[in-house]
Amino acid sequence: MKNILVVLFLLAGIWACGKKQEEKQQEPAHQDGEHHEEEESNVVELTKAQYETAAVELGSASTRNLSAVVTANGVIDIPPQNLVSISAPLGGFVRKTELLQGMQVKKGQVLATIENPDFIQIQQDYLETESKLEYAQQEYNRQVELSKENINAQKVLQQAASEVKTQKARLAGLKERLVTAGINLSTLQKGTIVNSAVIRSPISGSVTTVNVNLGKYVNPTDVMFEIVDTDHLHVELSIFEQDIPKIKLGQLVRFTVSNNPGKEYLAKVYLINQKINEDRTVRVHCHLEKDEKGLLPQNFVKAVIETGANPVTALPNQAIVDFEGASYIFIQRPNDAHSDSTSKDAESEGLAFEMVEVSKGVSENGYTQVKFPQDFDGKTQKIVLKGAYALLSKLKNSEEEEGH
Numbered sequence: 001m002k003n004i005l006v007v008l009f010l011l012a013g014i015w016a017c018g019k020k021q022e023e024k025q026q027e028p029a030h031q032d033g034e035h036h037e038e039e040e041s042n043v044v045e046l047t048k049a050q051y052e053t054a055a056v057e058l059g060s061a062s063t064r065n066l067s068a069v070v071t072a073n074g075v076i077d078i079p080p081q082n083l084v085s086i087s088a089p090l091g092g093f094v095r096k097t098e099l100l101q102g103m104q105v106k107k108g109q110v111l112a113t114i115e116n117p118d119f120i121q122i123q124q125d126y127l128e129t130e131s132k133l134e135y136a137q138q139e140y141n142r143q144v145e146l147s148k149e150n151i152n153a154q155k156v157l158q159q160a161a162s163e164v165k166t167q168k169a170r171l172a173g174l175k176e177r178l179v180t181a182g183i184n185l186s187t188l189q190k191g192t193i194v195n196s197a198v199i200r201s202p203i204s205g206s207v208t209t210v211n212v213n214l215g216k217y218v219n220p221t222d223v224m225f226e227i228v229d230t231d232h233l234h235v236e237l238s239i240f241e242q243d244i245p246k247i248k249l250g251q252l253v254r255f256t257v258s259n260n261p262g263k264e265y266l267a268k269v270y271l272i273n274q275k276i277n278e279d280r281t282v283r284v285h286c287h288l289e290k291d292e293k294g295l296l297p298q299n300f301v302k303a304v305i306e307t308g309a310n311p312v313t314a315l316p317n318q319a320i321v322d323f324e325g326a327s328y329i330f331i332q333r334p335n336d337a338h339s340d341s342t343s344k345d346a347e348s349e350g351l352a353f354e355m356v357e358v359s360k361g362v363s364e365n366g367y368t369q370v371k372f373p374q375d376f377d378g379k380t381q382k383i384v385l386k387g388a389y390a391l392l393s394k395l396k397n398s399e400e401e402e403g404h
Contacts, residue, residue: 042355043333044395051351054394056387058332061378064314066364067306070246072284074237076257076299082229083297084203089180091220092116094212095196099225107204111225112212115196119181123193126174133167140164205229208297233288233295235267237303238281246307247272253286255303257295265292269305312361312369313378319385320360320368321392328355329370330384330391353384353391 046054092114099111140160147157178185182197209226218224235255239247253267271285284305321328333352356376361369372378384391 042395043352044330044355044391045352046391046394048351050394054387054390056391057385058382059385060381060383061313061315061370061372063311064367065309066312066314066362066367066369067252067309068246069304069306069362069364070239070243072237072239072243072303072305074235074255074284074301074303076233076295076297076301077236078228078230078233078297082203082205082232084201084205084227085223086111086199086201086225086227087220087222088112088114088199088218088224089220090114090116090118090177090197091218092119092197094214094216094218094224097210097212097214099207099210101207101210103207105201105205105207105227107201109201110198111201112199113196114182114199114218116181117195119183119197120193120195122174122177122181123183123188126171126178126188127191127193129167129171129174133164133171136160136163136167199224201227203227203229205231228297230295230297231291233291233297234270235286235288235301235303237284237286237301237305238277238279239284239305241276241280241282244272244282247284247305248307252306253303254306255301258300259296260294261302263294265289265295267303306364313372314367315370315378315383316385317363317366317368319383319388320358320370321388323392323396326357327360327370328357328388328392330355330388332382332384355392355395 046056093116095113095115097112099105105111140157140163143157143160147154175185178188182199183194187194205227206229207225208228209223211222212218212224235253237253247269249269249272251269253269255265255267256263257265266289267286268289269284270287273283273285276282286303315329319329321330330353333354356373358373359371361371363369370378
């Protein structure tokens with residue numbers, strides 16, 4: 001009986017050891033299966049007909065000189081001399097104006113008519129001073145003749161000369177006041193006194209602000225109109241301080257504006273401010289390559305500044321697909337590549353493509369810099385250059401069908 005128990009105990013130990021060994025042997029096989037299944041989830045298979053319908057084209061990565069860039073935001077701005085605020089220097093009541101926001105005006109065009117009773121007194125003073133100057137000049141000439149015959153004292157001659165200078169100065173001052181007010185001097189010279197004056201545009205441009213209406217009294221400090229000349233716009237960019245060492249005068253700037261994101265404009269770096277703002281950015285002033293229509297002051301700008309060209313590994317933009325926050329390319333599975341052809345006329349009845357994650361860099365002229373996974377040779381590997389989004393769509397649709 002004792003011998004039977006010993007034998008049973010030994011058999012139980014051998015069975016337990018064998019069971020553990022069997023579990024250990026099965027465990028790696030299970031893990032490999034999971035890995036294989038995960039790998040297969042990134043693979044899409046196409047028949048020859050599907051391959052041709054998707055217009056898939058294969059190729060390899062190439063080396064291209066793409067510009068390193070600095071991205072920035074900013075606005076369309078105008079030089080100070082191209083934005084004019086217009087007021088009535090002597091004040092008065094608005095008696096006439098036909099301006100509306102958006103209207104185009106020419107330099108010297110009449111913008112408004114201002115009426116002010118003080119204009120009458122200024123004109124009257126001008127005419128009186130003009131008459132006094134004429135008399136003072138005649139008196140001075142008479143004293144000069146008398147002084148030649150030593151008839152008058154030198155003091156009288158000096159007083160006459162002083163009076164001429166005084167009246168000339170007064171007349172010049174009144175003349176400038178009349179010109180500033182907008183009163184026509186030629187009309188005044190004919191003896192016509194008016195109680196109104198015109199306000200003229202100092203530049204050609206577009207009316208952006210109208211702050212008056214008929215009958216309104218405006219003070220000399222009130223802004224009646226604002227006119228902007230949009231023929232010489234520029235771009236003001238805000239560059240983060242850590243990017244400023246990369247910025248140099250003359251660098252090319254490519255930008256789009258908020259109201260027309262589909263059109264790209266060109267400019268060049270013209271000035272770099274030497275002050276860091278409170279938000280740790282530096283203002284960079286850029287001049288447009290050519291005057292462009294459709295740009296408006298204060299348009300929001302998204303820009304890239306090209307800081308230099310470098311040789312990088314690149315693919316066409318359409319070869320890279322974005323999905324769930326990552327970037328991918330499709331490569332032909334080596335074991336499914338039955339032909340060396342890189343065109344869509346491949347003669348295989350069935351092809352498989354694997355989705356591989358990559359990192360994107362700078363983009364320019366339809367190409368984007370890519371960084372491949374380690375041990376990945378983009379020069380020899382067959383990469384899908386066209387039709388990548390069709391493959392992504394089929395892959396995700398297949399996963400949804402399997403899920404159901």
